[in-house]
Amino acid sequence: MVHIKNYINGELLEPASKKYLDNFDPSRGKVYSYIPDSDEQDVEKAVAAAKAAFPAWSITPKDQRSKYLLKIASLIGKNLDRLAQAESIDNGKPLKLAKTVDIPRAAANFHFYGTGILHYAAHAHSMEDTAINYTLRQPVGVAGCISPWNLPLYLFTWKIAPALAAGCTVVAKPSEVTPMTAYLLSELCIEAGLPAGVLNIVHGLGGKVGNAIVSHKEVPLISFTGGTKTGAHIASIAAPMFKKMSLELGGKNPNIIFADCDYDKMLATTLHSSFSNQGQICLCGSRIFVEKHLYDKFKKDFVEQTKKMVVGAPMDEKTRVGAVVSKPHMEKVLSYIELAQKEGGKILCGGKQVNVGGEFSEGYYIEPTIIEGLPHDCRTNQEEIFGPVVTIMPFEKEEEVLMWANSTVYGLASTVWTENLTRAHRVAQNIHAGIVWINCWLLRDLRTPFGGVKSSGVGREGGFEAIEFFTEPKNVCIKLK
Ligand code: NAD
16 A cells, blocks of 8 residues: 655655554545654654745746746646546545546646746836835745645645745645645656755644644745634634735535526536535535525426436446545534434435445445525534535525525625626625625636635635735835935
8 A cells, every 4th residue: 555755855755753644545435545644843844945945946037937837737737547546536526527627727726827927017106206116026935835635636736836936935735634646746746857845745634734834933824725613723823923824714605596597507507516526615505595486496406406416436437426535524414414404404305325335335425415494594504514415495585695695604605596687796796705606606717816705714815816925025115316
């Protein structure tokens, strides 16, 4: 079985402790590789390497930094099949999804920032004939990048690529639940000839490795994606140290369906926005509000289509819903289904663990689940479940549905279905969320600001927002007379 290694100062290294953690294949419920159980000593080494590499990397001309990023993008593309397979085994997601979404997007992240940095320009402010101000944007230093398990390589590279493009060096930690593609990425960075210490990847537990990165005094900037509770913990350490922080956290996204929508488009997309990646995308619409006179028709069709979704082994072409990521996560999702019933919810379909049989009989599979009959303010409708579970609710008035949609502590993404242009703009304006999709879902332009409001996070990723996050502005004022 593979023993994953840390990537520090350009080398693949064992953890200082020489200890390893089990890495599970969720589709089989079995250990299939080992993860370094790293600690502060490994983080110390990684930060020292990143610090030593910073002066040279930060003044490496943009077009040369760009070449490294583009080379990595191309290597990810060349290794698409191998990486997709690894992602699918590590995470439980359908291979098809890894092949068409996760890995192409990881390559796109490097490509986007490898070219984007060439076009970034800072500002100048003229004071007519008195003075001129120009703003230098200088890379902050060693960036700490911490990512979750749901879109492992996709979200890992979404942080690393802009950090490297901006001239920061990086100490990164992927989720201990899905470390494999980050390990394969370190091999590709070596192949690309990325200078030693520019990117360092330390594997291990959040409480040890993550904590050591966040609290390290030589890491002035933290880019974190993960749960809201972890984000609050990180902020409690990083804020008193006055670190720059970008926190991309949990969500409980509303999907608002008006009766005048393009019905077929809405139904097909709602199946995706509910159950893609087993509902484990922070942007999935888990609370579905449907205008009252469309409710019965929608309910019938949505349940019928959902029942047709094949739950099965990730490698199987027919599979639409693979395994959820881990046993504890499966148990958490099932406990929410139980809670929903206690709160008075009625299960319209799904609701149970599935045994898909054969070598996959120990895997962590859950039927796509639809629940109705719950009020907007019960726990099931307020807390993030992060699994293949949605609730459906009828509404009568726009004001009422906006109040329900905005009633959680979260504010990440939202979806609105209507053919009424005026209403679409009005609702978009009044939703408390960082992202509003009208008549679509997960349509991503990497230039747009990405992030949430309220407990869904602080700061924005994407486009030049990320370049600005990884750089510090310095104003230079020159008197002209
Ligand atoms: P998590 O918070 O448990 O872990 C995320 C990362 O933080 C992991 O690498 C983990 O090891 C690390 N970590 C844990 N404790 C830490 C600590 N004390 N100090 C530093 N690092 C620590 O989240 P998860 O379960 O991996 O991911 C699921 C969550 O991520 C969901 O809430 C989901 O909504 C959220 N998410 C948000 C976005 C977004 O863009 N807003 C995207 C994907 C996932």
